[in-house]
Amino acid sequence: MLDLMKTIEKAHNCRVRHAGEFEYEVDVDKERYKVLMDKRTCQCGQWQLCGMPCKHAVATIIKRREDPESYCDNCYSVEKYRVAYDGIIHAMSHKETWTRPPDAFYIHPPYNRRLPGRPKKERIKDRNEDNPSLKRAKNSSRTTKCSLCGILGHNSKTCKNPLRGERPQAKKSTPRCEGGRGWVQAQHV
Secondary structure (H helix, E strand, O other): OOHHHHHHHHHHHHHHEOOOOOOEEEEEOOOOEEOOOOEEEEEEEEEEHHHHOOHHHHHHHHOOOOOOHOOHHEEEOOOHHHHHOOOOOOOOOOHHHOOOOOOOHHHHOOOOOOOOOOOOOOOOOOOOOOOOHHHHHHHHHOOEEEOOOEEEOOOHOOOOOOOOOOOOOOOOOOOOOOOOOOOOOOOOO
């Protein structure tokens, strides 16, 4: 009945309105559900599916000042639990001593068709598994070395102290002729 206790806690957010003799409207977070107490149904469908009242039904049951446990399905009772586990479970012999029925057949595993495209190098890991590639990326911090001064920690674009000579300036391109086929010839006057 631990699930029922959690449902009772969730039912405090529900606002119940009486609509008829056994019909109620339950508002939760801008949504409205219809609960029919005589048929033990709720519009969300959870009560019919599990046999345990949903939060809308529990809010309605509490408004009617009744016990929510009395609206649970009979399969959740202690008596039904005892009946289910009342019989003994007989021990089994080893697998090699089993007799094979004459009409038994072997079911082969399904054929796995190779999918098109390049196969993956590694399987896709679950988010709870350790991913060593992420650990490597986090733990290894690569330091950059400047090609101008040779000091670690910056590169040539952000270098403020070039020791090996002047900072190389961007090369100026020679203008092309309008046709774009060759270089402009210097005109001699």
